Amino acid sequence: MSTSAVIIFAVCITFVSSFDPTVHPANPFNAVADAETLGAAFQLQYAGEVTIINLLTKRAIKQRLNITKAYNELYNRDLMADLHEKFHGELDYAIASLMSPVLDYYAKEIHYAVAGWGTTEDILIEILTILNNNEMKALATRYEQLYGRSLKSDVEDDTSGNFQVLLSMMINGERSEAAYNEQQCFADNKAIFEKREALMKTEKWVIVTYEKKYKDFGITVAEVLGTRSYNHLKVCFNKYRASYGEHFEDHVIGVFSKFWSKNLKKTLLAIAHVVHTKFGYLAKRLYDSMDPKNMNYRTLTRIIVSRSGVDLGGIKKEFELMYSTKLETMVAHWTSGNYQKFLLSLVQN
Structure with missing residues (x-):
């Protein structure tokens, strides 16, 4: 089993208790046929973008990885490079995020948060807060594989005080698994x-x-x-x-x-x-990301993409209970174009 397959399997197992995805595996599925569809779509302009979005957002992550392998072998090209050349701005980031297993995606987001000048603390807080011990340990392992540095060291280097102490405890997987004492x-x-x-x-x-x-x-x-x-x-x-x-x-x-x-x-x-309520926390993060005075496309994309194959269905229900409007209604109102099509395709069952 490949490293990517192991990672996906691990994430599915740890999330099984709250499994309520909006994206399901396509059935029937043919990776080569999908790769050929993508190859033809790259030759088109706007219509090609829509075709790529409609195909990739209706495949589970294992299927997307199989499509990537089939495409690379079929055309002797790099699908990720071709996607990057095809899409731009928020949509480029969104497509690249969709093609990453969840742990890889979270590792990249944390690296983005701590790299360069300053630290994007909200990303650290969101990701580290919603993971359980097993997920945290898997994330730490994957982070070191990708960047050659420990997750804990990088986070500690960019934080301080009791904030640093608290994040370190969470990264160490010190949270008890006991129900109640x-x-x-x-x-x-x-x-x-x-x-x-x-x-x-x-x-x-x-x-x-x-x-x-x-x-x-x-x-x-x-x-x-x-x-x-x-x-x-x-x-x-x-x-x-x-x-x-x-x-x-x-x-x-x-x-x-x-x-x-x-x-x-x-x-x-x-x-x-x-x-x-974890669903309530993520629903609030989504709602706040669509503040018209301060749109946060990265947060909006991250939560929808990373949870679409896990529990976005539950988050959607909590969102409607909290704000008396559907998540897809707000997404449609505050986004536009193919980026809107991309998000709505993931949000809608």
Whole structure:
């Protein structure tokens, strides 16, 4: 079995519990016939683009890889290079993303986020928050295969403080797989509440004491949210409210947001959102990406492409519940041309 096939197989296995794709394997399927269709489409202009989009968006990733192999052998050319020459802008990025197995795609996105000047933290937060331990370990392995550097080292080199500590915990796969531990939950909630109260009572002018308590509190919250299972945290959030009369997100994360870095706050809130509903978190990311004042085509493309073969069906349902409109309706409104056709072909069952 090829490396790519192993990767795809691993991703399918880890995502099986929430499997609700919008893109399914074509049946019947003939890789050579599809390669010939692509070869003819490259000779056309606009109509050729539509043909390529309609074909590739209606094939599963294993089938796309088989088509790539058939095309390269049939024409003695590189399909990815020909696609890059055919498409431009957002559509070029979208097509290239579609042709990558999910782990390869995520590895490339993280590398993009940490390479060059600055770091695109939202990409790191999104990808690292939604993966479980097995997926994280597979991603770390694939990242090192592609770039010859460890995922952890590259992320740590471009982040700092408790934000870095939290991401490192997640990359290490330190999150427990246990469903729920009552004693651990009680201890976590008690520790967080008591350290929060101690911090609130400390005079800010006592700088050394205040900074020590503040740092200690941040580490405690990061450790709990970065290492406990999502099922465990969901119960603990409910018990925190029952015990202290406050929502965990507001009482713990919200109150101290002005003291913590914006990226630490974003990560903690992302984890809390995924704890309640991963579909809801990704639905919000999609909705926010279509802000007319600040369209984020990369995020819009990444989520739709990467989840279309996994659970985009569930995300679509949550999107409609949250925003009282269909995902495809918003995509159609805020995009245009063949890029719109590409996204809608993936979104619609």
